[in-house]
Amino acid sequence: MKLNYFFLTILMLLCLWIPFDKANALEVDTVQTEAEVHTNSASLVSKVAPGEFLPLSVKLLNFGSQNRVDVDVSYEILNKKGERVHFIKETVAVETTASFVKTIQIPFDVSPGEYTAKTYISYQGQLVPAVSSFPFKVERKIAGFFQSDFIYYLGFTLFISILTLIFGHTLMKHYRKNRLSPIDYSDIPHDLRIFYEILSDTIMEMRERVGDDAISIATKIDGLKIDKDTGRVLELSSSPAKIIATLVSEYEKLLGKKVSFSLRPEKKDL
């Protein structure tokens, strides 16, 4: 069959698993008269793992015939040396335009490296060759990530983990230090201060052992008023010794064992 007018464009998009319309686009224009082939490739680099499918968007158009033309479309994968590592051929019937997506499975045994996907067509009465090709990379995957990406993600994840650990540790240290730092009661009269200190330190130590239950128990002791957030003893309105004895007794009930306590070394008043 003689074709008076011939114009062929093959658009190949390498999609991989990203949306097709966002993938690499390659365009091949074959001009009828001069039988030239123009290839435009986007600058993005495509990657695929051995055994995965390489999707190609193929567009054949402007055959200029009213009748169907059987077109043989050949796909081959060439390594860097130009050796063919994979080949597929199929026949499609085209009137003026045909668009389809072809997926080529990359063989499992191909070595990682740079490859070229070459597509060419042949049909009866063909005047000029029409060829399109684009480069892509084959790279192994680790845990679903390409090797190079995996190293990047691993490094990034490690960095974030270390950062989180350091930050968390510092935060916890600061938090514990704040919670465990003895509260200063130098504003309390000397004869009462020791009771405030024993109560405060006992509440703090119990808070460290049993959590905020220590605070809620302390708030229920008659004559004892504390700050619910810090555990600071605010006021003692009955016998301080009785308050300590009752608090220790309540904590012993909570713990199921006896409670020790310490007294702070005495500081001389200025």
Next chain:
Amino acid sequence: MKYTILIVEDEESLRGAIVDVLRFKNFIPLEAKNGKEGVEIALSKHPDLILLDLVMPVMDGMTAFKKIREDAWGAKVPVIILTNLSATNEQLVDDMVTHKPMHYLIKSDWKIHDVMYKIEEVLKIT
């Protein structure tokens, strides 16, 4: 410098164990099996620290503690109470606040090595 530690404890096995560890830690241990002996040894030997039980025969630990505190030297000697008596009695708490031991430790809650750490802490060895 070797520190002298007086252990006032009626329970022989515990007293012996503490003495052994104190020796191992290079302290000089002194032993008393009741409060009366404890007061006598304390006031004559002037140890650097007293480890005192409360419930003991002949003289209880609190009475011994008060007698030691009445002495000019004894008023300042650091005392660690090591007892099984719970501090849930108002009078006991009052006595503690008055006579100021460094620590009130419940025996069942403390291992000997932790008690040693407290001794070293009080003597500022650590």
